[in-house]
Amino acid sequence: MKKILRGGTIATSQGVLKGDILIEGERIARIGGEIADVESEVIDVTGNYILPGGIDPHTHFDLDVGFTRASDNFLTGSIAAACGGTTTIIDHMAFGPKGCTLRSRVDEYHKLAGPAVIDYGFHGVVQYVDDKILQEMGELLEDEGIQSYKVYLTYDDMLSDHDVLAVLQKAKELNLVVCAHCENDGSLKLLKEQALAQGHLSTKYHPLTRPSACEAEAVYRFCMLGAMAGDANVYVVHLTTERGLYAIREARRHGQFNILAETCPQYLLLDDSLYNDPENGLKAMMCPPLRKKADQQALWQGLESEEIDTIGTDHCPFFFSTQKQRGKDNFLLAPNGAPGVELRIPLLFSEGFMKKRLELETIVKACCTRPAEIFGIASRKGDIAVGMDADIVVMDPEVKWTAGVDQLHENVDYTLYEGIELEGKPVMTISRGEVIVKNGEFIGKEGRGNYLRREPFQN
Numbered sequence: 539m540k541k542i543l544r545g546g547t548i549a550t551s552q553g554v555l556k557g558d559i560l561i562e563g564e565r566i567a568r569i570g571g572e573i574a575d576v577e578s579e580v581i582d583v584t585g586n587y588i589l590p591g592g593i594d595p596h597t598h599f600d601l602d603v604g605f606t607r608a609s610d611n612f613l614t615g616s617i618a619a620a621c622g623g624t625t626t627i628i629d630h631m632a633f634g635p636k637g638c639t640l641r642s643r644v645d646e647y648h649k650l651a652g653p654a655v656i657d658y659g660f661h662g663v664v665q666y667v668d669d670k671i672l673q674e675m676g677e678l679l680e681d682e683g684i685q686s687y688k689v690y691l692t693y694d695d696m697l698s699d700h701d702v703l704a705v706l707q708k709a710k711e712l713n714l715v716v717c718a719h720c721e722n723d724g725s726l727k728l729l730k731e732q733a734l735a736q737g738h739l740s741t742k743y744h745p746l747t748r749p750s751a752c753e754a755e756a757v758y759r760f761c762m763l764g765a766m767a768g769d770a771n772v773y774v775v776h777l778t779t780e781r782g783l784y785a786i787r788e789a790r791r792h793g794q795f796n797i798l799a800e801t802c803p804q805y806l807l808l809d810d811s812l813y814n815d816p817e818n819g820l821k822a823m824m825c826p827p828l829r830k831k832a833d834q835q836a837l838w839q840g841l842e843s844e845e846i847d848t849i850g851t852d853h854c855p856f857f858f859s860t861q862k863q864r865g866k867d868n869f870l871l872a873p874n875g876a877p878g879v880e881l882r883i884p885l886l887f888s889e890g891f892m893k894k895r896l897e898l899e900t901i902v903k904a905c906c907t908r909p910a911e912i913f914g915i916a917s918r919k920g921d922i923a924v925g926m927d928a929d930i931v932v933m934d935p936e937v938k939w940t941a942g943v944d945q946l947h948e949n950v951d952y953t954l955y956e957g958i959e960l961e962g963k964p965v966m967t968i969s970r971g972e973v974i975v976k977n978g979e980f981i982g983k984e985g986r987g988n989y990l991r992r993e994p995f996q997n
């Protein structure tokens with residue numbers, strides 16, 4: 539079946555042009571000019587922007603945190619993503635039982651992800667290191683196309699510097715990407731112990747126990763470990779601070795070309811004043827915490843200068859009315875994480891492009907093209923070009939709307955963006971040539987998403 543998207547403004551990573559797009563089956567067949575010589579269904583998108591379908595490189599669907607699970611599973615989470623214009627996610631797998639193999643996590647995640655409605659991949663997670671684990675990294679690249687792993691520099695299953703370096707050396711050998719959650723574990727543990735001892739248990743103490751230096755130290759250390767592994771591919775997830783960005787800049791200045799950085803909409807648009815209010819504070823319990831306005835400014839500039847490569851969401855929702863209440867009297871007990879997968883593209887379109895903070899192609903690069911390049915799917919996804927998957931979001935810039943939980947499809951009872959006035963809304967999402975969202979409603983089929991094998995990284 540052929541489709542023509544007629545009369546839109548096409549936003550690619552290379553710039554913006556006016557013209558039609560011809561879709562044949564699952565792929566883009568032609569772009570530009572007026573396509574009048576082909577018989578096909580015509581979809582009139584006059585006045586709209588046509589962007590590549592979003593690629594969210596950082597979700598936690600169905601995340602098991604021990605005492606509860608993230609409330610969006612692969613079905614509800616992927617429907618929400620699709621409604622917000624995202625057509626691919628790469629999910630960070632949860633830690634497994636002590637001593638588990640890497641393969642066992644992938645097997646479990648294939649089962650969890652079966653109902654997904656958009657295409658998906660998995661980042662591996664390394665929670666301890668031995669020869670068998672390092673060998674499995676090679677096997678899973680071969681067997682499953684897993685080309686990225688996450689390591690944590692804090693939390694119970696964190697790795698020591700010794701083990702992070704071993705993972706980075708292996709990654710260098712295989713051209714894999716190592717993603718790291720960068721916070722200095724020892725310092726935040728001490729600050730949390732002190733907060734507990736002093737009865738400082740309200741959410742306003744959350745950012746104080748995880749200060750910006752705690753992130754910046756870990757970002758720099760991770761980069762230096764990457765240097766010691768011969769400039770291995772290091773990817774800093776959810777960068778939140780100006781100081782962390784300085785650390786990355788400094789490491790790059792000394793000749794490391796393979797440092798990659800991600801931030802998230804919440805760190806661009808929200809700040810730590812939310813923690814002064816007990817309700818908003820609980821809703822915004824996430825690690826790292828929200829920061830200062832100066833940090834937001836630095837992150838916007840980092841996107842503009844392309845020192846920050848990608849925008850992920852770290853989507854990890856928990857119901858405020860039930861799950862988050864665990865931290866009501868002690869913020870240290872709250873499940874950490876917040877929803878965001880559905881609003882990433884609308885927020886960046888409105889607050890980035892319409893408010894003239896960023897060019898549209900910069901947003902396309904950060905939300906689509908760079909995630910595809912870094913995580914090994916750029917031959918098919920992340921841009922609008924002939925031969926690529928017809929993954930597309932149609933944005934109507936004329937629609938002004940107020941974001942609110944009632945409008946969203948995420949399986950959770952709040953959004954951190956309640957009441958924000960947005961300009962521009964996704965009105966259609968196309969995944970591999972199929973219209974799966976029309977006027978805000980999902981019309982595709984459960985389980986239609988494909989697992990994506992991913993290629994080693996080429997910078």
Ligand code: URP
Pocket residue numbers: 598719823824825826852854874875876
């Ligand atoms: O608080 C957060 N971000 N929770 C999700 C897991 C993680 O640390 O990325």
Ligand code: ZN
Pocket residue numbers: 596597598630852
């Ligand atoms: Zn995360």
